[in-house]
Amino acid sequence: MYAYAGKILRVDLTTGKVSTEPLSEELAKNYIGGIGLGIRLLMDNSKPGTDPFSPDNPLIYVTGPLSGTMGPTAGNGYAVVSKSPATGCVGEAKAHGFFGAELKRAGYDAVIITGKADKLSYLWIDDDKVELRNAEHLRGKSPYQTDVAIKEELGDYYIRVSAIGEAGEKLSRIACIINDEFRAIGRTGLGAVMGSKNLKAVAVRGTRDVNVANLEGFKEFVKMIHERMKGPATKKYKTLGTPENVLVLNSLSALATRNFTNSRFEGAEKVSGEYLNEHYVKKIVGCATCGMRCDHIAAVSEGPYKGAISRLEFECLWSMGPLCGIDRLDAIIEAMKIVNEYGMDGISIGVVVAFAMDCYEHGILTKEQTEGIDLRFGNAEALIALIHKIGKREGWLGNTLAEGVARAAEIIGGDAYKYACHIKGLELPGYDIRTLKTAALGFSVAFRGACHLRNGAYAPDVKGKVNRFKIEKGRGKMIVSDGNLYNIIDSLIVCKFSRGTYYDGLKDLANYYTLATGIPMTAEELDKAGERIENLARLFNIREGKGTRKYDTLPWKIMNVPVPDEGPAKGAVVTEEEFQIGLDDYYEARGWTKDGVPTVEKITALGLGEYAYIVQGGKA
Amino acid sequence: MVRPQDRKFVTADPEKCIGCVVCEYACSMTKEKTYNPTKSRIRALRLGPLVNLAITCRHCEDPACVAACPRNALTQEENTGIIIVDEEACDGCAWCISACQFGAMMMHPEKKVVFTCDSCKNEQDGPQCVKWCPEEALTFVTSDVLAQKARISAVKNLFQEAKEKKAENK
Numbered sequence: 001m002y003a004y005a006g007k008i009l010r011v012d013l014t015t016g017k018v019s020t021e022p023l024s025e026e027l028a029k030n031y032i033g034g035i036g037l038g039i040r041l042l043m044d045n046s047k048p049g050t051d052p053f054s055p056d057n058p059l060i061y062v063t064g065p066l067s068g069t070m071g072p073t074a075g076n077g078y079a080v081v082s083k084s085p086a087t088g089c090v091g092e093a094k095a096h097g098f099f100g101a102e103l104k105r106a107g108y109d110a111v112i113i114t115g116k117a118d119k120l121s122y123l124w125i126d127d128d129k130v131e132l133r134n135a136e137h138l139r140g141k142s143p144y145q146t147d148v149a150i151k152e153e154l155g156d157y158y159i160r161v162s163a164i165g166e167a168g169e170k171l172s173r174i175a176c177i178i179n180d181e182f183r184a185i186g187r188t189g190l191g192a193v194m195g196s197k198n199l200k201a202v203a204v205r206g207t208r209d210v211n212v213a214n215l216e217g218f219k220e221f222v223k224m225i226h227e228r229m230k231g232p233a234t235k236k237y238k239t240l241g242t243p244e245n246v247l248v249l250n251s252l253s254a255l256a257t258r259n260f261t262n263s264r265f266e267g268a269e270k271v272s273g274e275y276l277n278e279h280y281v282k283k284i285v286g287c288a289t290c291g292m293r294c295d296h297i298a299a300v301s302e303g304p305y306k307g308a309i310s311r312l313e314f315e316c317l318w319s320m321g322p323l324c325g326i327d328r329l330d331a332i333i334e335a336m337k338i339v340n341e342y343g344m345d346g347i348s349i350g351v352v353v354a355f356a357m358d359c360y361e362h363g364i365l366t367k368e369q370t371e372g373i374d375l376r377f378g379n380a381e382a383l384i385a386l387i388h389k390i391g392k393r394e395g396w397l398g399n400t401l402a403e404g405v406a407r408a409a410e411i412i413g414g415d416a417y418k419y420a421c422h423i424k425g426l427e428l429p430g431y432d433i434r435t436l437k438t439a440a441l442g443f444s445v446a447f448r449g450a451c452h453l454r455n456g457a458y459a460p461d462v463k464g465k466v467n468r469f470k471i472e473k474g475r476g477k478m479i480v481s482d483g484n485l486y487n488i489i490d491s492l493i494v495c496k497f498s499r500g501t502y503y504d505g506l507k508d509l510a511n512y513y514t515l516a517t518g519i520p521m522t523a524e525e526l527d528k529a530g531e532r533i534e535n536l537a538r539l540f541n542i543r544e545g546k547g548t549r550k551y552d553t554l555p556w557k558i559m560n561v562p563v564p565d566e567g568p569a570k571g572a573v574v575t576e577e578e579f580q581i582g583l584d585d586y587y588e589a590r591g592w593t594k595d596g597v598p599t600v601e602k603i604t605a606l607g608l609g610e611y612a613y614i615v616q617g618g619k620a
Numbered sequence: 621m622v623r624p625q626d627r628k629f630v631t632a633d634p635e636k637c638i639g640c641v642v643c644e645y646a647c648s649m650t651k652e653k654t655y656n657p658t659k660s661r662i663r664a665l666r667l668g669p670l671v672n673l674a675i676t677c678r679h680c681e682d683p684a685c686v687a688a689c690p691r692n693a694l695t696q697e698e699n700t701g702i703i704i705v706d707e708e709a710c711d712g713c714a715w716c717i718s719a720c721q722f723g724a725m726m727m728h729p730e731k732k733v734v735f736t737c738d739s740c741k742n743e744q745d746g747p748q749c750v751k752w753c754p755e756e757a758l759t760f761v762t763s764d765v766l767a768q769k770a771r772i773s774a775v776k777n778l779f780q781e782a783k784e785k786k787a788e789n790k
Contacts, residue, residue: 069655070645098641105656157665158657181669207729209654219649226754283670285638289645291754293638297669311669 002213003065003516004028008041009108011123011130013197014055014115018130023109029519029529030607033064035092036491036533037110038081042090043536043611045112048543052085052189053171053196055116061103061162061202062111064493065517068104068210069218072225074512075289076101077493078162078179084188085196086173086348086404087425087449089541091188094493095162096287097180102160105206117198120169122150125204135200140166142341143178143201150203163201164191165343170393171195172402174348174427178340182311183287186345188426188448189404213518221515225501226291233500237294238284242314243273246322249431252462253569255318256432258325258377259354260421260555263432263563263572267327271317276329282309287495294497298333305334312336318430319350324357325377335383342391348404351427353386355405356397358419364412371395421555423450424546434558435569436461437471441582442479444552445596447537453496455483469569471578476585484530491533532606534590535598542597543614549596552583624681625764627701630662630737630747632674636757639664639672643749643758650740650748658729661737662749674749674758677703677724677737685736688719693733700739707733 001023010019031037038060045058060081066074078100084091103111106125113123122135138146147161161179168175168191175191176184185191194200212218228234236244249255250268257265269275276298286293299309310333320326320335339349359365360375367374371389373382389398400408405427409420421428426449433440442457443450452458457479461468466475488509489496502508506523513521541547554574562573587594591602600612644660652659662676679701686694686703693709694716696702703725710733716725717734728735739760740747750758 070642070649075645075655207656207658209652209656209659211654215649215653226752229754283638285666285669285672286640286754288641290640291642293640293755295669299670309669 001025001028002211002518003069004033005063005104005107005109007107007109009111009125009130011111011113011132012115013113013117013121013132013199016132025519028065028109028517029521030532032488032491032513032529033067033109034062034077034079034094034491034493035081036487036529038062038079038092039090039533039537039540041110041112042081042083043540045114046083049545050083052083052088052091052193055197056114057083057193057196059113059190059193059197059199060110061113063100063104063109064491065513066492066494067100068206069212069516070222070289071512071516072222072229072290072292073287073495073498074492076287077495078103079490079493080177080185080190082190082193083544084190084426084448085171085192086189086406088544088546089424089449090447090537091190091193092448092490093176093185093187093190094490095177095179095183095185096290096495097183098288099160099162099179099183099204100493101288102204102206104210105208106204107206107208111202113197113199115197120198120200122163122201122203123199124154125202127205127207138200139169142166143343144181144340146201147179147181150201154203156205159203159205161201161203163343164194165341165391167342167344167391167402168192168195169200170402172344172390172393173404173407174345174352174402176343176345178343182340184340184346187347187451189345191343212516214515218515221512225498228501228503229292229498234292234498237292237497240273240277241284241294241296243276243296243312243317245314245430246272246317247274248462252435253563253565253567253572254432254435254462255322256428256430257322259323259351259358259419260428260432260434260557261358261561262565263435263569264565264567265322265325265327267325268322270327271321271329271332273314276312276317280329280333290495292498298329300330300333303330305330308334308337310336310340315430316346316350319347320353320383323350323354323430324383326380326383327378328380331380331384335387338384338387338391342387344391345427347429348427349387349390351421352390352401352405352408353383355408355419355421356386356401357382359412359416362415362419364414364416364419365397370397418556418560421557423553423555424551426450428555431458432563433554434563434572434574436468437574437578438466438468438475438478440554440558440574441471441475441579441586444554444579445479445583445586447534447541453486455479455486457482469572471574471582473581473585475582476587476589479586480589483534484527487530487533488526491529528606532608535603535606536608536611538592538596538598539603539608539611539614547596549583549587549594552596554579622699624701626762627679628739628760628762629679629701630676630739630750630758630760631678631766633757633759634673636755637664637672637674638755638757639666639674640754642752642754643674646748646752650743661726661735663723663726675722675724676749678722679703684719684721685716685725688715690715700741702738702741703736705734705736707731710734
């Protein structure tokens, strides 16, 4: 096989047994790699109803077909897939940087990790040599400290490490996995799955060749993408970066503020991409093989947070800024830094803190319960103090909030559920979906929970292609085609920031795939693969009892608290009626039943016939 | 006869280099027809988000690698300054690797002999890493031109500072 390593590694942490098996070309073509291949391996390597923290829940590292090649962005990616402890559904996330290429060069398309080590350990993959090593001395260390310590211990600076921090060790359901200092397998709490296995890190050294099928053709394709990356398609990411969204969304009344109370933030200017770049960004760096560069490295040079340095993107800036009512970038940069040190999802943590602030403002949490922290919206010191508590699971509040908003609301009880902004247990990302209603529908049906990156449904709203204050027939179709495309992007593990450089969309991506792998592929086949992956993920969620209509929901505030701000968005809220119309429309566009279940015909047509038992209520 | 200061080598501008390793991939693709940084003649290093640099052979005058070789396997080309490895004579002892202060001499993972940058002397358009660098951080220059560039930026800085001071005093 070209580009693919052609090999899957299995590691049982309980017994220490290690084995490999070949990756078939059929599986490769049908599921591509990344999340597609990962979800298929998750389905086939787990039993229904497995607890996410059970040793039987597989934690699957997957590379993409292009990982390890010179392909810009796709050359460096990897994904992790498992059953999510946040949602109980498919858990998946991707990260770029340098780690993914190294794993491919070590010779693996996927690593299936099961079992539980008897003490905190790390997995050392040195090409063919695979070893479980003691990591007790790394307990409590940040992912980056772990990275540095392992490189030193093994004596090779070019080793790449993917690790958890204290939050993952302590099974926080918002814990992430981090490689290359601040590149995160961020969403769906996969760091906690790793922690439940007593696995602190995966360290890799790969020295093998990665060969593509058509070197000359591939080289020309890469050259073309490099050229396009110099142009308008990536301008946003190379200049202000994603924080450009702050003022754009604010002007659209779509910048969720104070836990989705307001849709505009009076402090937006002070936390804007413009302000950030002028005052804090020191350098813009990039990942392996990428000609784009987007990593805005922000540093604080004075004041109480002097010395804080971190990469900062819109989503995390939003969650720990406007969503908490905070208008101080120095505090947000410090918050981002410590969130990375504990190893937590930078979106979820902000939503969790904002939830606690909302509860506090409504008298649901008392000052006694916050242990003296004055959890008002806008209190930057409170944000920092609470992040430390959550990262350490310190005290009743830290321990409760480390469970994520859905579970925390249950523990707190009373009206707390009203302020928990999540879908399926995953905290909302940075869009006020009361004023971006295609996004509201798209987020509600995303298989990993509230997510803007499963179908990009905010785009037609933000770009003014539809009436964003209304859900109507036709939106389902948009979500379907973009959903399929995004599944392919995440299976090739192309960075979504580069999506604009594939002018011909799936046609470009199919060409890219064939040049690298030598496996014939058309745009239609890719679209079908995207659909197959979506249906398979849905089937997994149904198998786990969370995949039907009643789980495609929206947070209470989105459907019950109209936007109070003056302006065109005033009064906006998602009504039950339009939401149900939207769900019907989406399911119809997908060829699913009214209950949101794929039909046997649909499943069979996608080559998923072996899973028909899931929708027929039977057993395998 | 080319003067030493006229020899060209590949160098990275620390202000521009972002450690993206595109140069490593371009090199291994050109020289070895595969993607494998351990077979690249140029290596990039990221010591932190703000500390990145790609390094390759600088074709030194009186090169330490040549002097260190106990088997006379290394010679320096008179005109270009390129270090030539006699792969028959090299036995992979790595003395040249310890001698090079830049880490630009490396052991080939398969051939088990050392290898280093030859400025892509067989490529019509010169070093391919320079051509591919998306940040235009790599240049193929002489030490003379590097010195000129350093002087120009020093002078610019000085006059910029002077201007700013003047503006402040006004």
